[in-house]
Amino acid sequence: MLSATNKKISSVLLVGGTHGNELTGIHLVKQSQKEMLGENYESFSLDYLIANESAIKANQRYIDVDLNRCFKLADLNDSTLTGKESKLAKSINQKFGPKGNSKTDFIIDLHTSTANMQTNIVITRTDLFHLQLASYLKQVLPDVTVTSEAELMEDHHFLESIAPNGVLIEIGPIPQGCIEYACYEKTQSATRACLDFIELFNIDSLPSFTDTLNTQSYYSKIHFPTDDNDDICASVHPSLIGKAYPKLNKGDPIFKRFDGADILYDGEPTILAFINEAAYYDKKIAMCLCNPINFSLISASKNK
Numbered sequence: 001m002l003s004a005t006n007k008k009i010s011s012v013l014l015v016g017g018t019h020g021n022e023l024t025g026i027h028l029v030k031q032s033q034k035e036m037l038g039e040n041y042e043s044f045s046l047d048y049l050i051a052n053e054s055a056i057k058a059n060q061r062y063i064d065v066d067l068n069r070c071f072k073l074a075d076l077n078d079s080t081l082t083g084k085e086s087k088l089a090k091s092i093n094q095k096f097g098p099k100g101n102s103k104t105d106f107i108i109d110l111h112t113s114t115a116n117m118q119t120n121i122v123i124t125r126t127d128l129f130h131l132q133l134a135s136y137l138k139q140v141l142p143d144v145t146v147t148s149e150a151e152l153m154e155d156h157h158f159l160e161s162i163a164p165n166g167v168l169i170e171i172g173p174i175p176q177g178c179i180e181y182a183c184y185e186k187t188q189s190a191t192r193a194c195l196d197f198i199e200l201f202n203i204d205s206l207p208s209f210t211d212t213l214n215t216q217s218y219y220s221k222i223h224f225p226t227d228d229n230d231d232i233c234a235s236v237h238p239s240l241i242g243k244a245y246p247k248l249n250k251g252d253p254i255f256k257r258f259d260g261a262d263i264l265y266d267g268e269p270t271i272l273a274f275i276n277e278a279a280y281y282d283k284k285i286a287m288c289l290c291n292p293i294n295f296s297l298i299s300a301s302k303n304k
């Protein structure tokens, strides 16, 4: 177990614009602030953050480095890291953390994906509280997939890791730099469901849950094939484009080369996520691999 809360959640931070070209969360945070969304909840206060204003202005994911990889404790304490996002991470940590002794109890960080990730609930902690949160979101929202980091790092690099509790909500597919109401509405529903859960938790009124939470856990990535000049020389196979978490078996087509030839998958059976994600082209990543992992809420409750 990596984290646990038996304490009530008294302060929640809603974050958009951690990635500057994911507009849905930015507009949802602004609208939520206008509508004073926090007024609907009695047991906690709600604060708002538009995280990376410079990247938003530039309509880019980031300026120097990915802000959502800047929140490891070691990096926050490293005075030699002086890039735009490294400095920004330190100031966000000062204002809403600091990590390890945070004035914020829970962070919801809003993201989008260009891949068909449906409603992707990303958890980085597997204590009872977070397993119950993910189970609740599965109960009340359609097409939720819960994903977790393979190693569930002790000192995570996500912005939401500066608080002891949190979740990353990622809705897709939607192009970068675009707004679509359906995506906005899904993000809004997931955000409100998170806040509803926190309220129910605080007043000891959570519903009952089944014991098992099914999640997908990332374990690897597949890069695009490249030529001798290190240029990408194939696209993701058309049969995979737009698919949500498809299974891939040995021998299935995975890429189509620009000369028209299929490239077949030659690994163990797997599940694919982030297929053709635009944000990963800078690293020539074509897709991520995950496997189902089930968590037991009963076991987690014994670890409390």
Ligand SMILES: [Zn+2]
Binding pocket: 018, 019, 022, 110, 111, 112
């Ligand atoms: Zn993002």
